[in-house]
Amino acid sequence: MKPPIAIVGGGLAGALLAILLCRRGFSIDVFEKRSDPRLGGWAGGRSINLALAERGLHALALAGVLDRVLAEAVPMRGRMIHARDGKNHFQAYGPHPNDFIRSVHRARLNATLLGAAEASGARLHFGMSLIDGDLRAGRLLFRDELGGLHERHAQVIIGADGIASAVRRLIAREKPLGERLDPLDHGYKEIHLAPRAGEFALEPEALHIWPRLGYMLIALPNADRSFTCTLFLPRVGPAPSFAWLGSALRDEVEQWTRQDFPDLCALVPDLSEQIISHPLGELGTLWLEHWHFEGRAVLIGDAAHAIVPFHGQGMNAAFEDCAWIAEAIDRTGGEPDWGELFAAFARERKPQADAIAAMALENYEEMRAKVLDPRFQRQRELERELERRHPGRFRSRYAMVMFTRLPYAEARAQGMRQQQIFDRFLADATVPDEILIRRLEEAFGLTPG
Numbered sequence: 001m002k003p004p005i006a007i008v009g010g011g012l013a014g015a016l017l018a019i020l021l022c023r024r025g026f027s028i029d030v031f032e033k034r035s036d037p038r039l040g041g042w043a044g045g046r047s048i049n050l051a052l053a054e055r056g057l058h059a060l061a062l063a064g065v066l067d068r069v070l071a072e073a074v075p076m077r078g079r080m081i082h083a084r085d086g087k088n089h090f091q092a093y094g095p096h097p098n099d100f101i102r103s104v105h106r107a108r109l110n111a112t113l114l115g116a117a118e119a120s121g122a123r124l125h126f127g128m129s130l131i132d133g134d135l136r137a138g139r140l141l142f143r144d145e146l147g148g149l150h151e152r153h154a155q156v157i158i159g160a161d162g163i164a165s166a167v168r169r170l171i172a173r174e175k176p177l178g179e180r181l182d183p184l185d186h187g188y189k190e191i192h193l194a195p196r197a198g199e200f201a202l203e204p205e206a207l208h209i210w211p212r213l214g215y216m217l218i219a220l221p222n223a224d225r226s227f228t229c230t231l232f233l234p235r236v237g238p239a240p241s242f243a244w245l246g247s248a249l250r251d252e253v254e255q256w257t258r259q260d261f262p263d264l265c266a267l268v269p270d271l272s273e274q275i276i277s278h279p280l281g282e283l284g285t286l287w288l289e290h291w292h293f294e295g296r297a298v299l300i301g302d303a304a305h306a307i308v309p310f311h312g313q314g315m316n317a318a319f320e321d322c323a324w325i326a327e328a329i330d331r332t333g334g335e336p337d338w339g340e341l342f343a344a345f346a347r348e349r350k351p352q353a354d355a356i357a358a359m360a361l362e363n364y365e366e367m368r369a370k371v372l373d374p375r376f377q378r379q380r381e382l383e384r385e386l387e388r389r390h391p392g393r394f395r396s397r398y399a400m401v402m403f404t405r406l407p408y409a410e411a412r413a414q415g416m417r418q419q420q421i422f423d424r425f426l427a428d429a430t431v432p433d434e435i436l437i438r439r440l441e442e443a444f445g446l447t448p449g
């Protein structure tokens with residue numbers, strides 16, 4: 001008889017891991033502090049839609065739910081850059097047919113995963129918030145929505161309870177975790193862009209960006225033909241910042257949105273109203289030195305490594321954690337020593353989490369500023385040309401992160417080496433493309449023979 005496992009948090013990672021573990025014969029209880037999203041939807045919370053990429057696809061396929069998720073996903077084949085003068089410019093993610101990411105609805109994805117977890121045999125307990133416990137005794141204390149207390153026991157406890165993890169607090173009681181939370185000095189607000197006459201109001205198969213150097217607005221398509229836009233701004237400081245928005249006159253906000261996002265203003269008549277009234281979300285990076293306590297408890301997903309959203313990889317990395325654990329269990333013949341497995345998980349995954357955390361921070365600058373830089377645009381075109389000419393032999397850093405499962409740390413290291421070469425060759429802007437390509441092919445070892 002395999003030991004009962006408690007998964008705290010029935011969000012994206014908790015629900016997916018529940019499926020994977022149930023299918024490996026484990027007895028799983030999932031404790032989620034919110035009510036069942038399949039009954040009424042989860043109001044508020046994190047982003048409405050998410051970019052799903054290769055690492056996430058692999059984990060969903062492993063859990064047997066990929067087809068269901070893809071049925072509702074909208075492909076995004078590149079970035080549509082919206083300039084202040086209303087002109088658009090499309091930058092494809094890559095030259096190959098599979099070089100695209102997908103926009104998925106967070107709440108529907110969560111509901112699909114919870115349904116599949118339940119169908120696989122997981123017992124789901126909603127409205128149960130972990131408030132205390134004793135990991136050595138395998139004891140967990142939950143408070144329900146009416147204030148009632150419930151004690152539960154489990155031999156193995158998995159903390160999938162997000163950035164403010166209660167399981168993490170329990171582990172920290174047993175050993176110092178070396179925890180550091182770096183809040184980002186920018187926050188975000190979401191804005192709804194409704195369909196126009198039943199159709200997408202913007203090009204549907206793109207991730208739209210309004211890059212404005214110090215800040216930006218993005219939009220991802222939804223299956224119902226609406227878009228969810230996200231405005232990222234400094235939290236404090238002069239206009240435009242969220243602090244400024246808090247005290248600005250409505251006319252001032254109107255004037256700013258008309259000047260910075262003229263095309264969007266035409267599509268979202270209440271843009272200023274939404275920007276002023278919608279809740280402000282915070283962002284940050286969580287760094288931990290340790291992710292587990294012996295074979296008793298482990299952290300996965302945001303509970304272990306929350307990152308800023310600018311590479312669209314937080315969920316993908318969380319799903320990759322789940323796949324890693326399932327595949328590691330399979331390698332033990334289904335009978336893992338949890339202490340060894342959790343130690344190996346932390347040892348192998350932490351450098352990857354650190355690498356994607358750093359790349360996610362770097363990508364904010366790329367999205368809000370670099371995409372406007374002619375030299376960056378030329379580099380992206382050259383990267384695409386090299387990818388087209390040398391399929392399987394050359395991949396840009398973006399492609400390695402989004403379209404492959406190459407370990408993040410390896411993608412980052414290769415990306416740095418590539419960047420040094422591009423910096424060297426792009427310094428002279430007068431060299432024609434054909435000559436530049438040949439030089440780059442040579443430098444990247446892509447020449448035949």
Ligand SMILES: Cc1cc2nc3c(=O)[nH]c(=O)nc-3n(C[C@H](O)[C@H](O)[C@H](O)COP(=O)(O)OP(=O)(O)OC[C@H]3O[C@@H](n4cnc5c(N)ncnc54)[C@H](O)[C@@H]3O)c2cc1C
Binds near residue numbers: 010049050301
């Ligand atoms: C604006 C924004 C945009 C993003 N865009 C993307 C994207 O495009 N692509 C991408 O890959 N990632 C994206 N992310 C990151 C992604 O949202 C997270 O990485 C992902 O949600 C992590 O999943 P998780 O299950 O670890 O945590 P969560 O999704 O936070 O789930 C944690 C669950 O635990 C529950 N819980 C919390 N405390 C307790 C408790 N005490 N007891 C019981 N249950 C508890 C919560 O209710 C929740 O259901 C984005 C994030 C933000 C903020």
